[in-house]
Amino acid sequence: MSHSKMGEHQIYQILRNAIFNAELPPGTQLVESSLAEGFGVSRTPIRAVLSRLKYESLVRIIPNRGAFVYCPTPEEAEQIFFVRQMLEPEATYLAALNASSSDLESMNFFLDKEEQYYKQNQPHLALQAIHSFHFAVIEACKNPYLIQYLQEILSLTHIILTFYDVSESNTTDSNHEHRDLYDAIYQRDATRAKQLANEHIPSIVKDIDFTKKLNHSLSIDQIITRYTPK
């Protein structure tokens, strides 16, 4: 199956999203020639995209063997959440000081989305909204290096939450914690925002059930077709 030609950035976005939402199951091999054919380009830009995903820890590249979708072990998950716990409270502190009105709007938007998806019993979409909310918060901290690292760590935690079962989590609590965090930022109460962020992360981790893996898997062609406009 061949599609219309696509730009490198677009290809990156599609693959990133697919890994992000665990539609490409962790461990899947990404073969350059197949992707090239699917996206209607040569292997050259595909290699660039895979290389970028490697630096973001979303794929692992084994020399002369190939690229494989990142597959977090529970031990790695713990290390990832540890780093998130190190970075996010401080970034939240800065966000409370520096958030622009458009940052605040963005946070609000995704909070509403989260609530809406919970009510519609679509936890998978709610998780995406939560990710976007947290992303909006860290973007507001205005330190590009901190943003870069936290964005990466946040993506990894999102993959973990999507890949492992979190159905036991209390959705109402989750939404309330996020709203409280937003309120603290909105009121420029940086200390309180930091403390809320600090307490928030353990409440995410405790609901992960590492014994149950979920399955959202799609084929490469399904993914390409879905994201291809028209």
Add this chain to the structure above:
Amino acid sequence: MSHSKMGEHQIYQILRNAIFNAELPPGTQLVESSLAEGFGVSRTPIRAVLSRLKYESLVRIIPNRGAFVYCPTPEEAEQIFFVRQMLEPEATYLAALNASSSDLESMNFFLDKEEQYYKQNQPHLALQAIHSFHFAVIEACKNPYLIQYLQEILSLTHIILTFYDVSESNTTDSNHEHRDLYDAIYQRDATRAKQLANEHIPSIVKDIDFTKKLNHSLSIDQIITRYTPK
């Protein structure tokens, strides 16, 4: 000037070192074809190396324009040191808990080097020894994600210290602070190690003179020749 063929990893190391030590002056354009000729390979592996350096913030790539050696502004320097201040004390805490005997040996080795280079009045080499010492510390924390981010941030701070003038700093104090830090880690006193690391960073920053830029610059060919074995 053409040289014997070299592997991608080796090329990466050479370019990284050259940028790291400000031998390639910040702002220098790195032209793919020149590097390819210099290293005796095609543009393909050069592009891979430049792309990697880009993800490590050591070069900036402007699309359709080229790759340029990272050129830190004082404002960026502040943001970089801020992130270092966020990460390094905690990593030092973990290092005190987890350092292996070979980690400790490594730290000790570079402490001696630092002292030795100061005595020989070679501040530039002493800076490199300090970097290696700090690197040994963070490696001991055993969290691969934290190590990755701190390694990057540490490299950026090293570039800043090499690029701007720090000749006013008190070399004896510096060495003593490092030895104290090592002692705390050696004694597994994690809390003290963390505190020392916390106090150490401001004492680095205060000696930077952003008004004076130093010049260590070499041409690409000089760099290739110097690092080429034989």
Add this chain to the structure above:
DNA sequence: TGTACAATCATTGTATACAATCAACCCTAG
């Protein structure tokens, strides 16, 4: 003289052909 515009050139971006690598398979000898 200064500005708009066209041609030129250096450089990056992409496609394709070929080389190198490694795993899996099969075949043979013990």
Add this chain to the structure above:
DNA sequence: CTAGGGTTGATTGTATACAATGATTGTACA
């Protein structure tokens, strides 16, 4: 039936040719 070793095939790694981009220079015209 098993262990060793060579062969094959799928995949990545590299070189090279060509296309696209955008800055620079030169030039005509106001």
